[in-house]
Amino acid sequence: MIESQFQGQTVIHRLDPRVKFLTALIFSVVVAVQSRFTPLLWGAVLPVVVLILARLNPLKVARRLAPVNGFILMLWLILPLSYSGHPIYRFGPLTITEEGIRETLLITVKSNLIVLAVIGLLSTSAVFDLVYALQSLRLPNKLVQLFFFSYRYIPVLYSEYERLHNAMKMRGFRAGTNLHTYRSYAYLVGMLLLRSYERSQRVYQAMLMRGFDGRFRTIRELRMKRSDALAAAAATAHLVGVGYLIWMGSF
Known part of the structure; x- marks a missing residue:
């Protein structure tokens, strides 16, 4: 939205x-x-x-x-x-x-x-305009960052989920009401959480290397x-x- x-x-x-x-x-x-x-x-x-x-x-x-x-x-x-x-x-x-x-x-x-x-x-x-507006209104930086990264990476996580799910189906997986299905989805969620954590670490390190100090900068002034x-x-x-x-x- x-x-x-x-x-x-x-x-x-x-x-x-x-x-x-x-x-x-x-x-x-x-x-x-x-x-x-x-x-x-x-x-x-x-x-x-x-x-x-x-x-x-x-x-x-x-x-x-x-x-x-x-x-x-x-x-x-x-x-x-x-x-x-x-x-x-x-x-x-x-x-x-x-x-x-x-x-x-x-x-x-x-x-x-x-x-x-x-x-x-x-x-x-634009979402970055909203982020800068929230910063200008003195909302907590962590809340602003949570909003921005949720917006930015939820679609990425969904794409990752689709990729893993398609890989399961290509290996013959068919969902049903049995223990194998529940175990397979548990593995899928676990793998998704693990890859999300690894991605967050890479993004965080990349931001630190670019001088990120907890605030978003923009050349546009409101x-x-x-x-x-x-x-x-x-x-x-x-x-x-x-x-x-x-x-x-x-x-």
């Missing part, structure tokens, strides 16, 4: 990555703690406007949402049947409750809004422009409005 749409010349692509990161973070927190639909409807304005301004392909966005909603589908099969409340339908020993449906729908809306905001704001920035300030002000006003609706709903 990160960096998948970073090539572009729209106003969203040109925004300072610090503004986009903070907006996505605060928006996610505000949406996550919400328990009413009215503020969520108002909050949905932000990701929708961002996606429109960023001119992202709707099909690609929908494809990014598919894994999230696939997981949420499991909640729809479980939560309405296990949540206590007013029953609206019974079949056998199972009961669907009104509160269960409401809670599941709330989780669905919140999850999709957060993912849409992340897609619109963070995937429109500077706030007028458009960044206006975008930050608009996002702040929007989030304050959502917060006000939340506060009004508490009375």
Whole structure:
């Protein structure tokens, strides 16, 4: 998801990555703690406007949402049947409750809004710009490095896994529900961990030889422009409005 749409010349692509990161973070927190639909409807304005301004392909966005909603589908099969409340339908020993449906729908809306905001704001920035933005915001260096190396090497590890798995199949391996299959996959995981550790040692030594001191350097300097300030002000006003609706709903 990160960096998948970073090539572009729209106003969203040109925004300072610090503004986009903070907006996505605060928006996610505000949406996550919400328990009413009215503020969520108002909050949905932000990701929708961002996606429109960023001119992202709707099909690609929908494809990014598919894994999230696939997981949420499991909640729809479980939560309405296990949540206590007013029953609206019974079949056998199972009961669907009104509160269960409401809670599941709330989780669905919140999850999709957060993912849409992340897609619109963070995937429109290059990953190294995000890393430099996190450093500029004084986040712990180890956390920044963990983010960068996870992004960089998870695809590498997956490629290594595919290579080892294909080698097993070329030697006649066929997965089944038997001890041989479990043992083979255990060897595969062990070999993957061993090669990952060896690769990490080589990368670390290579970085030390190139003078790495725990911080990433870049020739690009992040500077706030007028458009960044206006975008930050608009996002702040929007989030304050959502917060006000939340506060009004508490009375």
